[in-house]
Amino acid sequence: MxxxxxxxxxxxxxxxxxxxxxxxxxxxxxxxxxxxxxxxxxxxxxxxxxxxxxxxxxxxxxxxxxxxxxxxxxxxxxHAVENTLAFPDTGDIRVDLLAQLRAFAQVMTRTPGGRVLAELIGASQTDQDLATAYRRLYSSQRRRLAGERLLRAQELGQIRPGTDVQILVDQLWGAVYHRLLIPDEPVTDEFVVGLVGNLLDGVGPG
Amino acid sequence: MxxxxxxxxxxxxxxxxxxxxxxxxxxxxxxxxxxxxxxxxxxxxxxxxxxxxxxxxxxxxxxxxxxxxxxxxxxxxxHAVENTLAFPDTGDIRVDLLAQLRAFAQVMTRTPGGRVLAELIGASQTDQDLATAYRRLYSSQRRRLAGERLLRAQELGQIRPGTDVQILVDQLWGAVYHRLLIPDEPVTDEFVVGLVGNLLDGVGPG
Known part of the structure; x- marks a missing residue:
């Protein structure tokens, strides 16, 4: 290939x-x-x-x-995951987030991809050059792509005005990284569904 | 001392x-x-x-x-952070989460504590014994304490029934770890306030 x-x-x-x-x-x-x-x-x-x-x-x-x-x-x-982890846009942010996060969880738990990123994030804690490369070549790009999709949803009124969509990046993909890096709890489909539902619907008494 | x-x-x-x-x-x-x-x-x-x-x-x-x-x-x-990072219980989960997360963000960004944890999490990606120690001596304990406070709020109807409170742990504290370990974005007070608001109020159109 x-x-x-x-x-x-x-x-x-x-x-x-x-x-x-x-x-x-x-x-x-x-x-x-x-x-x-x-x-x-x-x-x-x-x-x-x-x-x-x-x-x-x-x-x-x-x-x-x-x-x-x-x-x-x-x-x-x-580049290897660029297509698999593309952010779909069907016009429905709930559907699209679920689809993307499922693909993301799949790559992270069913391919060596999760280990690759975990080891690079791990090493970057004590290697400043690697940390800079990580942000420049990977995480800031992924953050930008996620932010673009979330902003389009916000423009359509599917995400409340005034919400800082970059915080949602941490509460969705960041939450998955948390379970990968500190595996007290597993990354399951229920987890992914919960991540999206908790944010879009809220967990307060409503 | x-x-x-x-x-x-x-x-x-x-x-x-x-x-x-x-x-x-x-x-x-x-x-x-x-x-x-x-x-x-x-x-x-x-x-x-x-x-x-x-x-x-x-x-x-x-x-x-x-x-x-x-x-x-x-x-x-x-043990050093046990008191500082205790989970207050005034009976109002929004107030208590904000107070605890602010204390947590303070320790992580204004003391060497954040670096200590980041380096231990980093090293634990390639050191299985350290990973086990991390979960046993630190993260699973913190997860349990957070879960206990969230469950009490759920019993009082302040968190929607059926919510898996362990997912909230990843969307609150896990989101902070995400910014510490991959610092594309800073841990600010607006961030902490957003974390809590996004979950309790939801970010959907409502």
Whole structure:
């Protein structure tokens, strides 16, 4: 799959047309390779060496674009889950949040994706460069996409005016991360349904 | 302060009546010492050696009760914040949640406590023993205490029947942890007020 973008003539040996493909294409190829590896195996054996070999690029090229293994992983992971974790817009925020959060919970609990993010978040607590990369390449992008969908719902009157939608990001996806990072309680479908219902309907006496 | 529990006669030199004080008293003394160190300085320089010296106990005694530095820190931290983070019960859940979450946010952002927990949560992503200690000595205890307060509110009809109050724990305190661990957005008073309001009042069109 990582080779789909290569013209067949260039796909021989390890050279694979190195230096001939446009940079954007090489970059996309690397990100796809990294994403595939992460979702199949997790972060354990992912090295610059292995990615360079699998994507047919030099390690120098990789280091030029991604200064650390963490940055490479985050960029690859973001692109790997971009479609699966897209924010649908059927016009009904309750339906769309449930669908997206279910897909999110699925990736986090049924693929190595959850472990990948948990380990990167974990390491970023004592690695400032990784923390910066995490926010820049992953979390702030995901936050922006979630915020855009929530704001459209707010414009349609499906979320109360004056609500700071960024707080909802913490109360929905942040709540899932909480159970992943500190697993006192499991991430179940009841949990996901509860997250959405508690916020849209409120838990006060009403 | 760590010496308050010692009888004056035993408080000389480094011996300080070692082996004479009842185990409960020694244990409380150690936890107080650890808690004081953590809230004053964070986790960086906290070693078994230093705690043993400061609390006047042997390292062997410490290792007997706490198998790792992480376990010692978690137990000490739990006791250090137990009073500050107690769940008040004035009979009004909105008032009490706000008060407790403000105290929690204060500890997490204005003392080394936030860093201590973030680093322990971070390290626990790749250290299974620490993860187990974290849940046993800290998070499951805090979850239980929060759940007890929320259940009393539910019994009084201040939280809608059928609500799984453990999900609220993730949407309140878990949301704060999310901003601490992945600091795309800050933990402000507006954030804390929003957390409580969003859940009790709901953010749907109503």
């Amino acid at each position: 990582a080779n789909d973008a290569n013209p067949p003539a260039a796909a021989e040996g390890t050279g694979r047309g190195r230096g001939r493909r446009p940079a954007d294409e090489v970059r996309a190829d690397v990100l796809r390779t990294v994403g595939d590896l992460l979702l199949a195996e997790g972060i354990g054996d992912l090295t610059f060496e292995r990615v360079a070999r699998a994507a047919g690029v030099s390690k120098t090229t990789l280091y030029k674009w991604w200064p650390s293994r963490g940055a490479l992983c985050l960029d690859g992971y973001f | 760590a010496n308050d529990a010692n009888p004056p006669a035993a408080a000389e030199g480094t011996g300080r009546g070692r082996g004479r004080r009842p185990a409960d008293e020694v244990r409380a003394d150690v936890l107080r010492t650890v808690g004081d160190l953590l809230l004053a300085e964070g986790i960086g320089d906290l070693t078994f050696e230093r705690v043993a010296r400061a609390a006047g106990v042997s390292k062997t005694t410490l290792y007997k009760w706490w198998p790792s530095r992480g376990a010692l820190c978690l137990d000490g931290y739990f």
